[in-house]
Amino acid sequence: MPYPEELQRLVERELDGLEFSPEPATARLVEAMRYSLLAGGKRIRPVLALATARAIGRNERDMLPLAAGIELIHTYSLIHDDLPAMDDDDMRRGRPTAHKAYGEDVAILAGDGLYAEAFRHILTHQQGEPRAILDAMRELATATGVDGMVGGQYMDVAGEQADAEDLRRLHELKTGRLIGASVECVLLINGMTRSDTSDFCEFAAELGVLFQIVDDILDVTGTDAALGKPQGSDERHGKRTYVSEFGLDGARELAERSHRQARASLLAAVPNGAPELEQITDFIATRSS
């Protein structure tokens, strides 16, 4: 499946150029942050941000600080999710997780540091109207707080999902809000208001749902090598997933429906077509890792 690799390379270069701090006394902390940040991956969220810029006729390079910041936040969330007190995962993207490589204390602080440095990087380097940047930063803070990523992770570790509606809500918060923010922040920085962007927001929200259904399917059908971590970990953790709720065939059907819905919302948002956003959508639907 084609993927906008040109945009992925731009992101990779921006991330690799981040230095965080010249202070020798914190060099090992910075090393742990870079170890987790530069472990590869498709960079779906920042690539989505750059592709959104293209879809609205802007230069994607102008959004690189925001895009990099979003990937820093995503990396922070992975480090904290993997901790012994959370999912207790030893492997991530085919390598030891941060706490396995650097110790639990350093891993907690590497996550904390990445989150702070995300805000610092965007606030230092992102160009745009100050009011528009403030709007985007507020969206990003909300998407990653109690009504977003952190709240979703809490629901996940607390196992407080009683039914399919709770499961949907959990993933909307834990995964969907940051994926959504990757689109919405670009629109906000470029001066678009919420009423201009409702089709885009629907697209972004559906993309988050699609991402999670496919994630749950892959946890059952993927191989350890492709996933970069042990397959079947959801079941071992007793997690409620789209597969445990609807069966494998049911989950696949939901994924197909979500894929169609995402494509339809995207077409409504960008009637003339947005090739990179279409590629990302199809990639998320058909990925094998």
Added chain:
Amino acid sequence: MPYPEELQRLVERELDGLEFSPEPATARLVEAMRYSLLAGGKRIRPVLALATARAIGRNERDMLPLAAGIELIHTYSLIHDDLPAMDDDDMRRGRPTAHKAYGEDVAILAGDGLYAEAFRHILTHQQGEPRAILDAMRELATATGVDGMVGGQYMDVAGEQADAEDLRRLHELKTGRLIGASVECVLLINGMTRSDTSDFCEFAAELGVLFQIVDDILDVTGTDAALGKPQGSDERHGKRTYVSEFGLDGARELAERSHRQARASLLAAVPNGAPELEQITDFIATRSS
């Protein structure tokens, strides 16, 4: 010692009014955040922010969103510092620490959530010129990232302080930068530039130093009841402190010198006097808990 209790009450009311999220599924996470946030304390950082507003002739109430956000960040740092993988402290302000009361997973997420909600709260409610608010937020992110609080905490857990200079640097990062930001962000939001504010910045930096020297002295001389945690924990953790470096009398002398220096910088910054900032300075120098 007089303390600007009127400002402290304003802060307390603002903090108590924070609701974070109406979502029932994350109610226990929000409870853990509020448990740590509303455990009392002198609220030195936010009170310092409000007192700074007064010192430059502004209405302190206009700075309440910023002040509250700073206390959220301070609370997040305490929760993460207390974790088993870090300082492993069971008591804080006379009550079980967050991970003792709510579990380690919830405590990590309560800290993460407080940091996000700090940015969200300030970005949603703080009034001011957008560019000035952006400047203040950048300062706050920097003061709490790798070149600030998180970097200092890393130095602390890694035990990477070889000499008194490293010790000074550790505390400048871990404690001083957020205390400094409590002053500087108020100046930035009110449109003052770095060149207008160098005396203020010296004052704020010295206040951070003074705070830490007194903290180290109290860890040796304080009582469990007054401190709200077991006395002598620095020594048990084998931490390098101002007392271990310079002895108790030496540390007291350093504290007195730092106190005089802070008062002198404050007088240079506000020649007509700033009663609340003077009170906070004297309080920090003479506090018993």
